[in-house]
Amino acid sequence: MIMYFTKGFLLLHTLLVLLLPQFDALQDTLTSSKPIRDGDLLVSNGETFALGFFTPGESTNRYVGIWFYKAPEQPVAWVANRDNPITDTSGVLSIDLHGNLVLYGEDQKKSIWSTNIVTNSNDSIILAQLTDVGNLVLFLNETSEVLWQSFDYPTDTFLPGMKLGLDRTTGLNRILTSWKSKDDPGIGNFSFILNTNSSSPELFLYKGNILWWRSGHWNGIGWSGIPTLSSNDSVMYFNLFNSEYETSTVWGLRYPGASLFSRLVLNGSGSIHRFVSAISDQEWDILGTVPLDRCDNYGKCGAFGKCQIQNGTEFECTCLTGFEPRSPSEWSARNATSGCVKKHGGGIRLQE
Ligand SMILES: *[C@@H]1O[C@H](CO)[C@@H](O)[C@H](O)[C@H]1NC(C)=O
Ligand SMILES: *[C@@H]1O[C@H](CO)[C@@H](O)[C@H](O)[C@H]1NC(C)=O
Ligand SMILES: *[C@@H]1O[C@H](CO)[C@@H](O)[C@H](O)[C@H]1NC(C)=O
Ligand SMILES: *[C@@H]1O[C@H](CO)[C@@H](O)[C@H](O)[C@H]1NC(C)=O
Ligand SMILES: *[C@@H]1O[C@H](CO)[C@@H](O)[C@H](O)[C@H]1NC(C)=O
Ligand SMILES: *[C@@H]1O[C@H](CO)[C@@H](O)[C@H](O)[C@H]1NC(C)=O
Ligand SMILES: *[C@@H]1O[C@H](CO)[C@@H](O)[C@H](O)[C@H]1NC(C)=O
Ligand SMILES: *[C@@H]1O[C@H](CO)[C@@H](O)[C@H](O)[C@H]1NC(C)=O
Numbered sequence: 022m023i024m025y026f027t028k029g030f031l032l033l034h035t036l037l038v039l040l041l042p043q044f045d046a047l048q049d050t051l052t053s054s055k056p057i058r059d060g061d062l063l064v065s066n067g068e069t070f071a072l073g074f075f076t077p078g079e080s081t082n083r084y085v086g087i088w089f090y091k092a093p094e095q096p097v098a099w100v101a102n103r104d105n106p107i108t109d110t111s112g113v114l115s116i117d118l119h120g121n122l123v124l125y126g127e128d129q130k131k132s133i134w135s136t137n138i139v140t141n142s143n144d145s146i147i148l149a150q151l152t153d154v155g156n157l158v159l160f161l162n163e164t165s166e167v168l169w170q171s172f173d174y175p176t177d178t179f180l181p182g183m184k185l186g187l188d189r190t191t192g193l194n195r196i197l198t199s200w201k202s203k204d205d206p207g208i209g210n211f212s213f214i215l216n217t218n219s220s221s222p223e224l225f226l227y228k229g230n231i232l233w234w235r236s237g238h239w240n241g242i243g244w245s246g247i248p249t250l251s252s253n254d255s256v257m258y259f260n261l262f263n264s265e266y267e268t269s270t271v272w273g274l275r276y277p278g279a280s281l282f283s284r285l286v287l288n289g290s291g292s293i294h295r296f297v298s299a300i301s302d303q304e305w306d307i308l309g310t311v312p313l314d315r316c317d318n319y320g321k322c323g324a325f326g327k328c329q330i331q332n333g334t335e336f337e338c339t340c341l342t343g344f345e346p347r348s349p350s351e352w353s354a355r356n357a358t359s360g361c362v363k364k365h366g367g368g369i370r371l372q373e
Contacts, residue, residue, distance in 0.1 A: 085100070093298055093302055107133060108126075119140060121140075201289065236251070
């Protein structure tokens, strides 16, 4: 349990449950007159997701996030102020005069986080609703026009129904970025990006700006490098949209609401896991992982290097026979990206 609820919230919640009919007790919508304070919760209408303030791991900082409400361990799927923690319980998330979702801490003059959209809708009513797929949607009540949604700004988690990739009409590119550590949801070193530059899109995993792993191209069924982890089956579906409007990829559950939870997470050391859990389960199971193993990383052992997982902790890269590391110092630091070169002073040369 990484969540922390104030006594005030528990008391308030108990009172609400006692005083009001059950369907009024859980709110899924934020209005300009009803902000969310630290300790309050928004709960989606099927009670799959909750939004509120949380403290990750061993940290003492407070963040606004969305987490699985009824699943084991209540894992966090999205974080608003990931690089701007609040250090106390003064946080308030509200809709401001301009229709933006804004997060304030102690200092009421300087916002900690905001959706930063420009609206020219003076008198319209703008609401923020947490939907049952885990998307926080800011919209005009009159027209249902979506102004902003958390699915467009993923953190480390790719949820069913979410899109990764480029919206060509707005220029928005949705990517995953790892947490710094389990105690810090700040932007870490790994990113998972749909490369939309070529006519044949491909998923790239980067460590900083080094290409770490690639999925292979979309072959119409799945990603060619991980066919068993990306093709339609009886539980999940996968798709790629590639048009003048967007280049994006999506995955989802065939039977949403069937009490099955699932999420794809880029962890702090660059592993991507697909987790599943049923509503009655006590834990999450890992359904698939990429990169598949240490040799699966892109260009792992460089030119003229080969990769083979050794027993134990040995380095998995070796040079082909007759070759040696181009940079012995990098090699001894287990960085083989500059590969191997032909050995000098080998037998052949002596015979010249
Ligand atoms: C919004 O309200 C302000 C002040 O009442 C007014 O000056 C402005 O023209 C209005 N904008 C729109 C788009 O209605
Ligand atoms: C949103 O619009 C509906 C009708 O479309 C109305 O019943 C509801 O009261 C409005 N919500 C708010 C908060 O104004
Ligand atoms: C990210 O990479 C830099 C450079 O390699 C390293 O100093 C830093 O500790 C890394 N950060 C995390 C959160 O792993
Ligand atoms: C795609 O092209 C743009 C512009 O040339 C570049 O900034 C970006 O890094 C490229 N993306 C990838 C994934 O190669
Ligand atoms: C996979 O399932 C999705 C959703 O049902 C569908 O749109 C897509 O065409 C399917 N892909 C294949 C290769 O059948
Ligand atoms: C990421 O996943 C890998 C593979 O399961 C694991 O070895 C590693 O400890 C994980 N890293 C973090 C930061 O959780
Ligand atoms: C790893 O070690 C086990 C037992 O020590 C041995 O049977 C196996 O052949 C080794 N595998 C490799 C790839 O060296
Ligand atoms: C490995 O070495 C290459 C070439 O010198 C360098 O560009 C890269 O940053 C190094 N990679 C890591 C993970 O340190």
